[in-house]
Amino acid sequence: MRFDTGEMIGTATTVVKDMKRWPEAVLPAMVIGIMGLGLFAFLSIADEMGEGEVRAWDEWLFLAFRNPADPDDPLGPPWLEEAALEVTALGGYTLIILTLAAVLGLLLVTRRYGPALYAFLSVGSGALVSSLSKQFYDRPRPDLVPQLDIVHTASFPSGHALVTTVAYLTLAALVIRFFDDLRVRLYVAGVAVFVSLIVGISRVYLGVHWPSDVAAGWALGAAWASLAWLVVAALQFLRRRRTARSEE
Template sequence: MLQPHQQSLRLYLIISIIVLLSAGTLFALIAENVVSAGALTITDVNLAQWLHERSTPLLTHFLLVVTHLHDPLVLSSFAALIAIYFMWKQRWYAMWAVVLGVEGGMLLNLLAKQVFHRARPSFDHPLVTLTTYSFPSGHVVASTVFYGVLAALLISQAHSWRRTFCILLIAFCLVVLVAFSRMYLGAHYLSDVLAAFLEGIAWLALCFTVIQNYRLLR
């Protein structure tokens, strides 16, 4: 008979698998639409143009700060420091969650960009100029896995549903802010950031599934 903590781990495992399959399926649908130049790509172009036409100096400056703070290299550096801290504290599960979840997720996105080779939005007077590929958004993947792992670690120490909800809400709002900054600045289309969010969620679910499964088998 399973112990109470093992039952909790099994429940988390089941939820992780459901999230993985759901996010992975939605990502595949968006990717297929982008590759086949479906209806979503028309919305992409229209929304990108609409946002570009309504840019203001103050909002541009603010969102440039947001996007620079969430550069994948910046978040990767923070994640490395956090992993070192957990290693020093001998909190091995937390360390591997950070290493696999954050660093692994960013590496996966670099590979995805090379698969899809999607060009970035183009404007006569761009707010930012980038030469790398657009799909999926590296900033959004990085912020999703970074804040996702931090949220999971904080929730593991939370003792109420109210605190858990607040943690998830803050993490989600931060990711949405980063996603909006990338679209507003003309660095990405809507489908880029949606796919990146789903990619990050699917990757985190996979990582937590592996870690929880290992804990169940111990």
């Protein structure tokens, strides 16, 4: 048996190139899976909430953040309450709008108009979905304990959890584009998920949301951020195909 060294090197090179491109093929499928799972989770929670079947679970987990001897008192020292208020501000519209405006300004100054439009539409539409969902379900806020934060809207789903998830995942998707290192990409995505989680938990700790509100907000936020990413990816794919055809 004779071995063609040139052919073997060519085959190895092709395999290596394919391995480098595998995220481009796998990532859309993963994002579609996240979107489907998030939407399914949201609809399931909404259905259970509408039938009142999550009430017992909600109350048990809600009170788990409270002093058993005095439910009006959250667990932990006083500074933890202050920290929770500061953490929950990360999901407030004021901070998110300011952060988004700063990012949009940077993208516009550097003439990255596509990413700027993507960030604006993704976060803006996510906020709209949050508002419409609250009006549709119109769930009252928890009334078991005094609320430690001022709120004026309905409870389901948690707007902080939803919009924070959409906003920080969208910003993470923008940052990830500038790095090829998988470790850096995982770190950026992990930070976005972590911020979304602690903001949602702070809403329950402060007594302004039921746990199911927050879980539904996370689920719908992940689904919406995934949908926005898929729409942009599809448009980019169509543009590349059109460019390739025009060059033939």
